[in-house]
Amino acid sequence: MAAAMLGIALVSPPSSALFVLPPSSNSDWASPPTPFLLGASKASLSSSFHICRARVAWRLPTPRMVVSCSGSSQACLNPDANPELDQLRGKKIYRRDRQNVDLPAILPKNKKKPFPIPIQKMQRAARRDKKLAEMGIEKHLEPPKNGLLVPELIPVAYEVLDYWKVLIKGLSQLMNVVTVYGCSKCPEVHVGPVGHQIQDCSGTGSEQRRNHHSWVKGSINDVLIPIESYHMFDPFGRRIKHETRFDYERIPAVVELCIQAGVDLPEYPSRRRTSPIRMLGKKVVDRGGYVEEPKPPRSENCMSVLAELDTYAAQFEQPPLPASDTRRLAERTLKAYSTVRRGVRQLMKKYSVKACGYCPEVHVGPWGHNAKLCGAFKHQWRDGKHGWQDATLDEVIPPNYVWHLLDPNGPPLRTSLRRYYGKAPAVVEVCVQAGAEIPESYKPMMRLDIIIPDSEEARLVV
Template sequence: MLQQFPAAAFAPWSPSIKGAFLGTTERKMHQLPVSMLYFYGSKFGHLYEDACATGRPSIFFCAERRQARVGYNKKKHDAVPQNMDLPPILPKKKKKPYPIPLKKIQEAARADKKLAEKGIEKPLEPPKNGLLVPDLIPVAYEVLDAWKILIRGLAQLLHVIPIHACSECSEIHIAESGHDIQDCCGQTSGSRRSFHSWVKGSINDVLIPIESYHMYDPFGRRIKHDTRFNYERIPAIVELGIQAGVELPEYPSRRRTEPIRMIGKKIIDIGGIVEEPPGPHSFGYSGSSIVDLDTHRALERVPPPVESEVPTIAQETMNAYEKVKWGLRKLMKKYTVKACGYCSEVHVGPRGHNAKLCGEFKHQWRDGKHGWQDATVDEVFPPNYVWHVEDPKGPPLTSALKRFYGKAPAVVELCMQAGARIPYKYRPMMRLDIVVPESEEARLIA
């Protein structure tokens, strides 16, 4: 039974007491305790009264319940949402956004120009001055070691886990059969009603090959269109590791002991031009340790695994994938990597090459030259998102339930199906908390 209050005279509210107010009222002995009631969303706290006095005014103190929950860490709890959409697909008829705001780029250029006008040398720190960063040399070795484990682990898992690739577009799918989602954008997709044309996939469909020119001296002569065949193409991750301090006899790199000097954008002292020593520059070189650093014919080099070892291999591959991403972030904070703003070309070094190989949006205006800008980790090491499959042996995914499916990087999805644990940061984009309805139930869901 709720207590009914008679007309009460409340004391004026004082702004010094936030979230609380004082008041007076009268109550009788047979009434319920006031402390058990709620008044306009606030709970009565302390009640001071004389229990023997009937009809005597009572004083109460009313305050809102704003106690913080014990053990609640808002930053940790809200760090990752329950479900997360993938990054938007950038339009091909537009240049990619700059990773660094354009205002900061212009401010740095104006500061360099002022120093150059006064004849003052540009202050450079390693590795911008051509010297190595000693603290990042172990990180470079860890990245290449993890890169080897990643390639070998994927080659072993592909003997067990089937992968399908569309012969008309870049879509891949990891399951017993290809999905039925109508999102093919190939040349003959109109005749197939946007259904994919599935063929057997390879390791290059999981790890998208991003290659870069290997340069003995990144600050030396710039690669021109006519001299591009004088330089070998190797994985961009390997080239970044070499420039960060990894020693590979097959691909030597110049190690300076004296820093270079620059005024503005002009190099005034490079330490002289040193010719590149001859060597076997080919990933197909027999007996070489660098064969394990490339995905070429990896399935032929690596035998199928034992069935009992598949979950262990999958977990090691997942850990190697995270190690490569972690190392790339650390290395790219110091070492310069350039990417074309229109295509997927990547160049490791302080400045991009001059090879006229870009054929994307308005390449005629640039005479085929690339529009160089700072690269991101996803451009050097693309995640290649694929649809997450809850049951690889179940029915194929359909277009009607497309909005209920999640996505994940191809390496993560492949390792998960092989028995690896899913890192927590990938769970929101995979939408593991969503129950996929039946086809006839989808239209009933708001």
């Protein structure tokens, strides 16, 4: 009774007992007095009980860690010196594998996209650059911010460009085996033998069609959304103006990123600097002068190379493949897709890629162009200019999520069962239906562990 009044816990554990290691905050814990037991001597107490002297809680918080205590009281007094605790810290007790993952939320069109980098961090960097400029100190720039190439990323750029060609060629061949549909009224895409019956169309005349989609035969641009950018001979040279926008050719943003990262294509020449540029604040002090852009050759061989880099030239019909080669082609195409995304992510950590915060426009280079082509939310306030910010990987290579079919030959998808369906990028869905194995990274969003019930069974689900 007295021990309970004093807030002392006396236990008689076996040789390996469990006790809770409390937090080390002094505000929540108080040191108890020396423990004692009525009617028992010190010798009997020490022989009958293994007492771990610990701080006793006057209010019990949530325990943080369970520590294995051996028979030695010294190990209990200093749990940090316990070798079993060290082993426990180095082990993963639970595997935190994701089972089902929700897709990223669709951003509203009447708001600006969030900044990938916190605005406070950008403001601190701007104030630091402004302070150095006022002191007359030039900004220290590392490659490729100073116009020089990064030698370690040149092989990565060549690898991305090679797999980009494999991806385009593989998709153009797989679309002869896998059917792709696109809605003629909205951007919805479906991969399967027949279009789904989910009523989520928001295009023109959707009210008369009760939000049903108007399916037409799709193309490779519905699977791999083309994101183009202006090709610039000198990214640090003159900026593109609205009047001079037709003097520059538009190519896929992935190809332009590879060119600026060190890939040499005779069709798209690029300036390679030998001396770095110098900047004072936001002003370029020395860029090595302006160099006139050479005219690229336009022969038949050059046109064939350009056709491999653009999805618009891959829409021609190709002969169908045998069933034995279709699966290998699907696996090779899926590997090319993952390699391109991984390589582009690695290049974007060094090379600047800008995206408009209101529309899908992308520009590869340190500064965005000045073409007044933005027609998104409140473009009148900006005089049609883009709101440039740092781009993300999904803005350069949009995943274009589509509904996943567990059984392509089964019944079409229905609106009442849409919460049981999963989604996947369109490229992944095409390759999976062609016979490729589902990658581990896309399994959580496909909801493969969910059994789709019948319409009558779905009514009984709470």
